[in-house]
Each structure stands twice: as structure tokens, then as C-alpha cells.
Amino acid sequence: MLMIRPNFDTLYDALLNRDPAYDGRAFVGVASTGIFCRLTCSARKPKRKNCTFYETVSECFDAGFRPCKRCKPTAPEASADPVIKTLVIELERRPGYRWGEPDLRRMGFDPSTVRRTFKRHFGMTFLEMARQRRLQEGFSALAEGGKVIEAQISAGFESPSAFRDAFAKILGQAPGAFSSNPLLKADWVSSPLGPMIAIADQSQLHLLEFLDRKALPTEVKKLQRNASGSLGFGRTEITDQIQEELTGFFDGNRAIFETPLALHGTPFTRDVWLELIKIPAGTIRSYSDVAKALGRPEAVRAVARANGANQIAVVIPCHRVMGADGSLTGYGGGLWRKQKLIELERGYRATDD
Template sequence: MMFDAINEDALYDALVARDGQYEGRYFVGVTSTGIFCRLTCPARKPLRENCQFFPTIGQCIEAGFRPCKRCSPLGPAAEADPMIANLLTALHAAPDHRWSEGDVITRGFDPSTVRRAFKRQFGVTFLEMARLNRLRDGFLALKDGQSVIQAQLEAGFDSGSGFRTAFAKLLGVAPGSFTGKEHLRADLVETPVGPMVAVADMTSLHLLEFMDRKGLPAELKKLRDGAKGQLGLGRFTPIDQVTEQLEGFFDGRRPRFDVPLTMHGTPFTRRVWSALREIPAGQTRSYGDIAKAIGQPTATRAVARANGANQIAILIPCHRVIGADGSLTGYAGGLWRKQKLIELERHYAGASA
């Protein structure tokens, strides 16, 4: 899927004017409230700096925003499909329920049909929508220092063990065991292309990954094992640094990053990752180009594997590597993010040259 560059000033003007020309084409996420709306929402208009714009509902949900209750951005899809309306109503009525395919079948629907319908309309499946909401609320509650029980209630789980099990799948440790004194600490970093999990020690960043990446739990477990269980929730200075620098990157002010990194990998993968960091923002390379850059022109496949093993997204810009034919090829964070990042970096091209 290709994305046109978003003129966010024009979208904000449309939001203020409640202009219907972008209806269904763009949505706004309001960082001060954590909700997303149609641009025609009748609610009081947010400040420009609190707005993030997305072309799909799925991207709003993946970025951690809840749908607005006043303008009901999920409404049109529900009105067009009674099955979607039924399940959204059920999800809203039972936020503390852990949804499964069995629940979908019980309501008289075919799980595969439901998956296709939600994916088509929202960009995420019904079960993914429920899971993302629970994880988001639970992570934010714990980050703010709330108790495990309170975090459980915020996340909508019907039992403490249910919440601990779900959180363990993400971070590899039950939330009640965090002491706040761990050697490695993880925190949530919000970005215009979705929430990311950052892990750092006192001096360097070890991981920066999109929260919905399937391989994230395995990466976190590896870090936790390497730190002998010393992985908790909280912030060290490198996470504050990367948060600030990512804001500058997405605002068009910072084409490069200087956050200290600890790269966990073989000597070969670290060489590949170092070569990736030499690709200027606004430019792309092929796997073959990277292989030549590290002096191993026949190692194209190994370079591709190392590219896919990168666990510090954006800062180690594996999104800038494309196929020899110009195709986007794979990206663990999703091809829509890869295209979006490349589009965002185009205005850096002149400075890089």
C-alpha cells in the first residue's frame, strides 16, 4: 500500500472547520486525551501540537488511541455491516471480557469472516483490537505507578492471573515482580506511526520496537535472560533522549540520532547494522548495496537476515533497505510503516545530498 504525504496543516484546518472533504479518508488522534476522532467531530478542537493524523482507523488503534464517543469513528463500518455492529457493541458492553474465537462462534459468526471484515474496515482484526486495548491500558497504568490490581482493572481483565499472563507474554515477566531497581528498564514511547517499547540501561538504548511486532516478546525475553532477570518498567536517560529525538525526527528537524546504542548481535550483524546507520535519511539502498558496503558482495541473503534481526527500529534504519527492483520487501513493523517512514524522510534528501 502506497501513502501520499499528509499535509497535516491542511488536515488541521479541516478539523477546525469540520470540513467533510476528508471524511473517511483521515482521522485525528489527540495526544492530550488519548482518543481519535473524525475530522468533523463536534467536540472542542484540540491544540495543533496535540494532533496526530492517520489515514486509517487501524493505525489510530495501533498508535494507542481510543475511538471518540461523540463522533463514533467506528460507526460507518458498523452501520454498513450488522456483524461488525454486533461485535463492536459486545466489545463496548464487556470491556473486561477476554475475547476468543469461541466467543465469536457463540455469537453466530464465522471467525474467518470476522477476521476479514475487521481487517478490511479497520486494518486490525477483532481479537487484535481487543488485545491492543488491554495491553495499552495495562502498560500505561503500570508505567504511571498504579498497583497490579488497578492496572488489571484498567486493562479490562477479569482476573489478576489473566492480566499477569498477558503482560508476561509481552515483557517476559509478571508485572507484580517489578522492583523499580532493575538494571534494564522498559517504557512506552508514543510516535505518529504507533507506540513503541524502548529498553535501556543507565547509559545506552538496547531495544526500540513497535509494540505490535510479533517478535517483540522473544526479543524482550532474550534481553531479560541476558540481564539475569533484571528487566523492569521505568525510564533511564537514554529513553528520554530517544523520545525527544524521535519527536524531532517526525517533526522534520532531526535526520540523524546520537542516542548511545548497545547492539546485541554477532559481529556480522553489527557490521550490517552499522552500515544501515550510514544510509542518509531520504535515501534507500538495496541488500546488495549493503553487502558491497561491508566488503562481502556475495552475502546478500545474510544481509537480509541481519536486516530483519534489527531490534532498534528507526535509529538503525532497516526501513531504508528495499529490493533491487525498488519494491519495499519485508518490514517487521509492517509495510505501511516502512512506506510511511520513507515518505516522511523525503524532505531530508536535499540536506543529505
């Protein structure tokens, strides 16, 4: 949301100049076409008299405009940034490459600008993202049955100890501590908000967390104990299903998940999670609202604790719960992700309305 809304002339000039500073912060509805666009849209610029500016995608839908198919204003805004787009493509082309600031300069980018841009959109720098991508290569090698040394090479680590330490920082233990014949299988799942780890068996999803969540190592160890050590690497049909559903969700095509869930918690905690699933996409509730819905209006703090204990991100939508004053409050995946999810889901709410 814009704290101080620029006047019409400023926004129209930004539209004419495709000013990236306003991308995702303001949108234009064009009366002559009935569509709304990002201010950076490459389409032919409309006349002043046909333009109305809005702060959110939801407001554009409410005003009766349809999203532009060229600039895709309902997609995550980061994908429209040329710096991000170029570097993400390069990262996917060379996932095991050890990126550094000299590489960015050779490509014509200012490292400090790249750092700020990625930090603003993703909560991490490009170099941090590249390191995660290298680890993903190692993770994938293990999931496909490769040996630890093969995974280390795939991830671009020269030192076995450095690879083990980097891996343990994410999952709480070195690769060799995982089972070679597991009941629960962990694998990498992609999302526009950063990589995620999914742990599933053949029938249910047990965990879905962003890779940089601080509680992830503890959650993985707890699952391994519950599975009597039978936790390893690999994919199941459930992993493929949640990846497909997440892709549809972030593309704006589906607001409801159907993947079967394994809920590891007390009866009250599970009741809270099931209540969260009932909150429609694009709708916000307070902890007090959830407690009242459960018939336990005095249990606001307990609801907040259960909300924070959720280990199936996005699918169990704890991001749809805010403080009583409307503040974002805590979110294990980072407040920036919570804000992005809320912004994305405004499109679902507008469509349903």
C-alpha cells in the same frame, strides 16, 4: 505513489472539493505563493493556472515549493484525516475506556469505515489501537512502581487473568515475572506509526520496537536472560532522550539520532547495523549495496538476516534497505510502516538536496 495518475481536471476538482480520497496521494504546488499543499488544505483555493500537481512531497521540493504551514503536507498523512483525528483525540482523553462499535455509531461514525481507515493508515483497527492504549495505561502504572492489580485497573481489565494474558502476549511473560529492582527498564514510547517499547539502562538504548512486532516477546526474553533476569519497568534519561528524538524525527525536524546504542549481536551483525546507520535519510540501498560497502559482496543473504535481526527500529534504519528489484521486501514492523517511513524521509532528502 499513484498507479494511474488522474488528469489535471480530476485533481483540480478534488482540490476544490477537498476530497479526502486524494489526501497523501497527490499534492498541489501553487506558483503564485511558492508553497505546496495537500488537496484537502483549508486555505483559499488557487486559480487553475497557478496549479501543478505532484505525486510525492519529494517532487514538490524538487520543483522549488515550500510546505504549507496550515495543512502540513510533510507530516504523516493520517493526522489530516478527520475521522482519525477525532477518534485519536477521544482515545487520549479516555485512554482506559473499553471502546466498542456502539460508541462509534453514537459519535456518528460508520464502524466499517472507521475500521478500513485505521487499517489503511496504521495497519490495525481503531478497536485494536484502543486496546493497546488501555494496555499502555497498565504499563505506565507498572513503570511508576504500581502493583499489578493497580495496573490492571488502570488498563480497564476486569479480570486479573485477562490482563496477565494480554500483557504476556506483548512481552512474552506476565507482569509478575519482571524484576522490581532492574538494571534494564522497559517503558512505552509513542510514535505516529503506533506505540513502541523502549528498553534502556542509564547509558544506552537496548531495544526499540513497535508494540505489535511478532518477534518482540522473543527479543524481550533474550534481553532478560542477558541481564540475568534484571529487567523491569521504568524510564531512564535514555528513554526520555529517544522519545524526544523520535518526536523530532516524525515532525520532520531531525534526521539523525544521537541516543547511545547497545548492539546485541555477532561482530558481523553489528557491522551491518553500523553500515545501515550510515545510509542518509531519504536514500535507499539494496542488500547487495550494503554487502559491497562491508567488503563482503558475497554475503547478501547474511546481510538480509542481520537486517531482519535489528531490534532498534527507526534509529537503525533497516527500512532504508530494499530488494534488488526495488520491492519493499520484509519489515518486522509491517510493510505499511516501511512505506510510511520512506515517504516521510523523502522530505529530508529533498531538504538536503
